[in-house]
Amino acid sequence: MTTSIYLPHTGGRRRNSLPSFASSSSAVQEKLGHHNxxxxxxxxxLPIPGVKTRRLxxxxxxxxxxxxxxxxxxxxxxxxxxxxxxxxxxxxxxxxxxxxxxxxxxxxxxxxxxKPSTLVVRPEDLQRIWQWEIASGHYPSRRSIPEEIGFIIPPRNPGIPFQRSTSRGRVGTYANSTRGIGAERTYLEIKAQPPNIAYPPRPVPGGVADLDVVMDNCDFSEHKYVRDCLEVLRVGAGLDAGNRLRRSKIDEWKYIYLEHADTRNPTRAVGSDFAASELRDYTTGQGHLHDDDLEYPPIVLPPPLQHRPYASLPTPCDPENPRVFHMFWAGPFTDKPYTALLSFLYTQNTGLHLQVPPDDKICRPQFWMWINPGPAASVPNPSALRDMYNELKANPWASPFLHPRFKDIIQFKLWNTTEQLDSIPELKDEWRNRDLFNSLGEVIPVPQDKPKDEEIVEVAEGATQTSNADPDNILNRTGSKSSSTYDRLSVILSDMARFILCHRYGGTYLDADTIFLRDWEDLWGWKGAFAYRWSRLKRYNTAVLHMNKGSALGTFLFRTALKNDLDFHPMTIARYTKDAHLEGLLLRLPDALFDSAWLNTENYQRDRPPQPYFTDFAHFFETPVVNSAAPQAFGFDGFFKGAYSYHFHNFWWKPFDPPRNWPDLGSRFAAGERIARATATPSILVNNTSADSEQLPPVVDKRDLDWATVLKRTFEAYVRGERPNMYGEWLQW
Known part of the structure; x- marks a missing residue:
């Protein structure tokens, strides 16, 4: 057994039995960390001013x-x-x-x-933007206005029905609502009437979608399912035709209304009220920016527009709300814009089912296809417009839409970046000092003086071409031919083009990877601006964008984008509106209305998916075998019925119909079909006189047709005269 040996305590009272070390042991002190x-x-x-004899x-x-x-x-x-x-x-x-x-x-x-704030306008200008849009009838909603805007008196709103004056609230508080002074509404119960129940009825002319009701039933933030949203959309619009079953409480699903004729004309004083408001000293609650911090003078806005119900218009078309669909395309015309145009003819009220459309009863929408003739960074040559039409005539995918039957509803237009930018007052004086290709803060530089081997050559007899240029170079691409040769510059240019087109001409922009699924009559009736939600995120996707011509919101967006290096990416647009508290003026609609598969592809709501069930956007073109019975069994009616459109997210290089990768529109367009078939199978003789010639090899279909193939063939059958459109109307030639 061992024992401990230690030095005994020699002085004073022994305090404990632990060993005692000399306090001067530097080694122990250093070990314990208390050395010096x-x-x-x-x-x-510090010296004290004025006192020499003392210091602080x-x-x-x-x-x-x-x-x-x-x-x-x-x-x-x-x-x-x-x-x-x-x-x-x-x-x-x-x-x-x-x-x-x-x-x-x-x-x-x-x-x-x-990230730094993107705000470049005064708080009082934000108030004036809100006032202008509300007074113009562009806020037909009862949703709250952000308190940061700082209204003391609720603005008068001609876009919602009349209501008695509301209280200002407590002293020191801000009004977060508007006061309705507009026409009364009648909400419609739309359904097919016997015996015509095989097809849904056309929307009532002048019908308006109450997007407040749509948000209540479809908002992902409120845990609403896409499946349930689509049911509300199709029941409320009568799209279920003869398939409607007895349900309870469907009165809450009525979202389409008619405004009564405005006999009192309460909007007469809205404009003068707006002008006088500039003299009021509104308290914003944000603090006024000092003049040294401002990059712009105060915003100058025209008088607000006069909101008029459809029943009060002298003609079916409202000149201040033109029904124009815009689409931007770069590179050779392919089956993607071809199918988009066919879906437009199949769903919209174009009057093609009548020999002479009754212009005094319906407002026919138009489709403007904007063609960028060369690479995004190039400048069109002087003969570009003529060259564009020559190429369209020679292209079998585009030439059918030059037929005289479509001349009043489909127009091809040449895109000229310089001319378009110069047409926007907010940009024309400064855009040349900016980089045009900026996306999410990443700038793709475009050299001013290109090397000789990439120099753009203007050809007298042809379109703008590149001499000895590498077609795979990002600066020379015209369209996306594969996933590895994505034309990013054209995509960035289109991000800006959609805002320019809507601000300059009005209307709605759609990406070229969009297919129409129903008539947009009631969306045209809603006068506000909108895009849709970026899946689960509270951001915008501007693949669908509606804005009013020359609006205050457009002025704000262009001035803000100009001071933020012309970045028009949808994520950046969300920052602009959020920093300025203007998100309510660019409504973020649920993606169920235009992009019904998106949440499922990102692994959301798979417990109750809509029909069809896509877990990948590629399933539209390559439907999994386990689900591939649905396209042929249900057809067009089984494809996200209730949604306004479908966005298939790029896939420019995948054909809609691989066995028939050509336009199949019948004898009227047989010449173009022969050219396309010859391109698809070079062994075919181009000079065949008949599309049914025995020299043409038979088409061998796969047993299960994919969704993309079924939709394309459905639209083509309508143009060939073999079936009516989705509303039971036959195309009249």
Whole structure:
């Protein structure tokens, strides 16, 4: 057994039985870490102004002691890092309080990890933008206005039915609602009437979609399912035709209404009220920006538009709300814009089922296909317009739409970037000093002086071409031919083009990878601006974008984009509207209306998916075998019925109909079909005189047709005269 040996205590009372060490043992002190530590505070002597005989004595933290203690506790590297972080945090806090209480702006500084604000207009200008849009009838909603806008008196709103004046509320509070002064509404129960129940009825002319009701039933943020949303959309619009079953409480699903004729004309005083509001000193609650911080003078807006119900219009078409669909296309015309145009003919009320459309009863929509003739960074040559039409005539996918029967509803237009930018007052004086190809802050530089081997050559007899240029170079691409040769510059240009077209001409923009699924009559009736939601995120997808011509919202977006390097990416647009509290003026509709498969492809709502069930966007073109009975069994009626359109997200290189990768529109367009078939199978003789010639090899279909194939063949059968459109109307030639 071992024992402990220690020096006995020799002086005074023995306090315990532990060994006693000499206090002068430097080795022990060093081991315990108490060797020569500096004090926590050091005295600092400062002179006192005006007093020569005395000095001010302060005690400040000793950096050496702080460093030593930090190293002893956490180690040399970690202790030094923690001390440095603490010092930087102290500096930031000091700077923050100085900026908040010691400067004119009285603002807290922005943390370094947060993106800077995109706001470049005064708070009072934001009020005027809201007032202009509301007074013009572009806010037909009872949704709240952000309190940050700072209205003291609720603005008068001609877009919602009349209601008595509301109270200002408590002193010091802000109005977050509008006061309706508009026409009364009648909500419609739309359904097919016997004996015509095989097809749904056309929407009632002048019908308006109440998007407040749509949001209540479809908003993903409120845990609404796409499946349930589509049922509300098709029941409320009568799209279920003879398949309607008895359900309870469907009165809450009525979302289409008619406005009564405006006999009181309460909008007469809205314009003068708007002008007078510029003289009022509204308190915004945000603090006014100092003039030195502003990059723009105050916004100048025209008088607001006069909102008139459809029943009060002298003609079916409202000149201030033109029914124009815009689409932007770069590169050779293919089956993608071809199918988009066919779906337009199949679903919209174009009057093609009548020999002479009754222009006094319906407003026929138009489709403007904008063609960019060369690479996105090129300049069209002087003969570009003539060259464009020559190419369209020679292209079998485009030539059918030049037929005289379609001349009043389909127009091809030449896109000229310079001319379009110069047409926007908010851009024309400054856009040349910006980089045009900016997406999410990433700029793709385009050299001003290209090397000779990539120089753009203007050909007298042809379109703009590149000489000895690498077609795979991102600057020379015209359209996306594969996933590896994606034409990113054209995509970035189209992000900007959609806002230019809607602001300059009015109407609705759609991406070329869009298919119409129903008549948009009631969406045209809703006068506000909208895009749709980026799947689960509270961001915009501007694949569908509706804006009013020359609107205050458009002025704000262009001025903001100009000061943010012309970035029109949908994610960036969401920052513009959020920073300015203008999200309510560009309504973010649920993606169920235009992009019903998106949530499923991102692994959401798979417990109750809509029909069809896509877990990947590629399933539209290559439907999985386990689900491939549905396209032929259900056809067009089984494809996201109730949605307004479907966005298939690119896939430009995948044909809609691989066995018949050509336009199949019948004898009227047989010449174009022969050319396309010859291109698809070069062994075919181009000079065949008949599309049914025995020299043409038979088409061998796969047993199960994919959804893309079924939809394309459905639209083509309508043009051939073999079936009516979705509303039971036959095309009259």
């Amino acid at each position: 530590l500096p004090p926590w505070f050091i005295p600092v002597s 004595r302060l005690f400040l933290p000793n950096p050496r002691r702080l460093h030593s203690s930090s190293v002893l506790r956490f180690g040399k590297k970690a202790g030094t890092a923690i001390l440095l972080f603490g010092f930087l945090f102290l500096v930031f806090i000091t700077f923050a309080f100085t900026k908040r209480f010691g400067t004119r702006t009285k603002k807290w500084p922005r943390p370094p990890f947060m």
